[in-house]
Amino acid sequence: xxxxxxxxxxxxxxxxxxxxxxxxxxxxxxxxxxxxxxxxxxxxxxxxxxxxxxxxxxxxxxxxxxxxxxxxxxxxxxxxxxxxxxxxxxxxxxxxxxxxxxxxxxxxx
Amino acid sequence: xxxxxxxxxxxxxxxxxxxxxxxxxxxxxxxxxxxxxxxxxxxxxxxxxxxxxxxxxxxxxxxxxxxxxxxxxxxxxxxxxxxxxxxxxxxxxxxxxxxxxxxxxxxxxxxxxx
Numbered sequence: 498x499x500x501x502x503x504x505x506x507x508x509x510x511x512x513x514x515x516x517x518x519x520x521x522x523x524x525x526x527x528x529x530x531x532x533x534x535x536x537x538x539x540x541x542x543x544x545x546x547x548x549x550x551x552x553x554x555x556x557x558x559x560x561x562x563x564x565x566x567x568x569x570x571x572x573x574x575x576x577x578x579x580x581x582x583x584x585x586x587x588x589x590x591x592x593x594x595x596x597x598x599x600x601x602x603x604x605x606x
Numbered sequence: 607x608x609x610x611x612x613x614x615x616x617x618x619x620x621x622x623x624x625x626x627x628x629x630x631x632x633x634x635x636x637x638x639x640x641x642x643x644x645x646x647x648x649x650x651x652x653x654x655x656x657x658x659x660x661x662x663x664x665x666x667x668x669x670x671x672x673x674x675x676x677x678x679x680x681x682x683x684x685x686x687x688x689x690x691x692x693x694x695x696x697x698x699x700x701x702x703x704x705x706x707x708x709x710x711x712x713x714x715x716x717x718x719x720x
Binding site for chain 1: 610646647648649651662696703704705706708709710711712713714716
């Protein structure tokens with residue numbers, strides 16, 4: 498079967514750095530997405546990785562290793578507004594999105 | 607952000623009621639999706655429409671009936687739902703449905719079935 502694993506919940510301190518991991522087992526791979534979802538709001542697109550390596554976008558970076566079936570989202574200089582759920586999703590060989598259950602990130606002052 | 611809108615935002619219904627959820631996208635996309643999001647579970651894809659034709663139906667019970675009258679509008683008709691159908695229902699759209707296009711989501715309808 499197809500599976501996406503990510504931690505259920507993480508806590509970090511304002512101003513710090515946090516890394517949210519995602520591992521996947523899918524039938525084929527056509528890219529990995531990270532979305533941010535604030536409570537009661539729509540998921541919003543953060544990043545897309547299809548090649549190995551690190552993609553940096555401001556305070557957020559996303560890393561991919563296809564051989565390990567692994568990705569992480571790195572958030573730097575954490576702000577209170579970064580408190581949200583972070584969803585990892587992989588496009589399989591049929592270009593269907595397979596979703597993880599999301600990681601709830603709690604930022605403490 | 608008003609690219610994808612959904613109404614109503616909240617809905618409470620009894621098991622014998624009939625209601626409809628509405629989604630509208632203003633992005634010029636050709637594909638639209640319905641997802642179910644339950645607490646601490648992955649998003650469940652329910653239906654996919656591409657150019658107003660249903661291209662995917664993931665074994666969804668018949669008490670959920672989608673309708674796509676044009677590429678900008680998507681409906682989900684609900685009847686004789688069960689309490690376990692209570693969830694957040696998200697609509698999304700993308701440029702196409704067969705590649706690596708990014709999906710853009712609406713804010714969702716929070717549904718409670720009593």
